[in-house]
Amino acid sequence: MQTSHNGELFIAAYEGVVLRAYPDPATGGAPWTIGVGHTSAAGAPKVAPGMVITRDQAFDILARDLKGFEAAVLKAVKPPLKQHQFDACVSLCFNIGAKNFSSSGIVRHINAGRWPEAGAAFALWNKAAGKVMSGLVRRRAAERTLFEAGQYGLTLASDGDETVGVVLARGSAFPEGVRALQVDLMRLGYLPQGEDDGDFGLKTEGAVERFQAATLGLAADGRVGPATRAAIAAALARAGTAPQVAMYPLAGQAPDLPKAA
Incomplete structure (x- = not known):
């Protein structure tokens, strides 16, 4: 199985689509990130300061980056998954890492046929550095809804955005x-x-x-x-410096200076 187009949009809606490379906030430098959460550690292309890509390139890179996470989901999960269940699992795996996903209660519940418990277990992955993050709470709730009901939610309402x-x-x-x-x-x-x-x-x-x-x-x-x-x-x-990105540009917007409203 591969992540569907809607699945890619779902992931991008929560990760962001950043067309100009930006540094890690904690270090002010490496690791540099571009596209949909892509860093050099994920493979080509290597991300460097000043790098700019197009929106289409961002999704091409995402599709390549997802292959390893798709393989991890398929290896960890034994029963066959419906497309929306697979997309939800890949989104979670992409966010928390293949090792965490494979050892998660979600996988154990799925493999034991406990589907309701598997859906509920998405909510447990809501912390960063031991702290509950509201953005992760929302993402986990959306992934659970996708896993259980096949509703992609935020992604399909993005045209207005x-x-x-x-x-x-x-x-x-x-x-x-x-x-x-x-x-x-x-x-x-x-x-x-x-x-x-x-x-x-x-x-x-x-x-x-x-x-x-x-x-x-x-x-x-x-x-x-x-x-x-x-x-x-x-x-x-x-101040004599170009913005890394004030917010990720969307279709039709410049990579570093969004249109004023």
């Missing part, structure tokens, strides 16, 4: 986009280095509000839409 851009706010479901936003806020001095909360939490919201309050024409509401993204990119340009 591609027109107006995604708005980031507290509890955002786009962790890769949030991390990229935090990098830009750190470089502008609104978020202290190393104090990102790993999610769109109170620290990130406060940094956004401080930036908005200092920027003419922006409401200090802590929400990051196209206008705030464009203002962040402009502020970085004035």
Whole structure:
């Protein structure tokens, strides 16, 4: 089996689609990431500072990156899976790693024929560094719904987002986009280095509000839409540095300067 097109869109909706390489927020450098969570550790292409790709290239890279996770799911899970169950398992495996997935209670329940228990076990994988993350809570709930009911949810409603851009706010479901936003806020001095909360939490919201309050024409509401993204990119340009990515560009948007709304 292979991940379906809707499955790829589902994963991209939560990972983000980043067309300009950006650094790890914790190090300010390696590992560099591009596309749908792609780093050099996953294989070609090697990610380097300044690298820019197209949206189509991002999904081509994702399809290659998913092959190892698809193989891990097929190896770990013994009963045959329906396409939507397979897509949900690949999404989880891609996010938590093949080793964690293979040893998870989800796999044990599936192999024992305990399907309801397998669905419920998705919710257990909601922590990063021992801390419950609201973005992971939302992703696990969506994966469970996909696994149990075949509903792809957020993915199939994305056409509107591609027109107006995604708005980031507290509890955002786009962790890769949030991390990229935090990098830009750190470089502008609104978020202290190393104090990102790993999610769109109170620290990130406060940094956004401080930036908005200092920027003419922006409401200090802590929400990051196209206008705030464009203002962040402009502020970085004035500081003499190109934005890594204020939020991942969508179809029709430039790779580093989203359209203002």
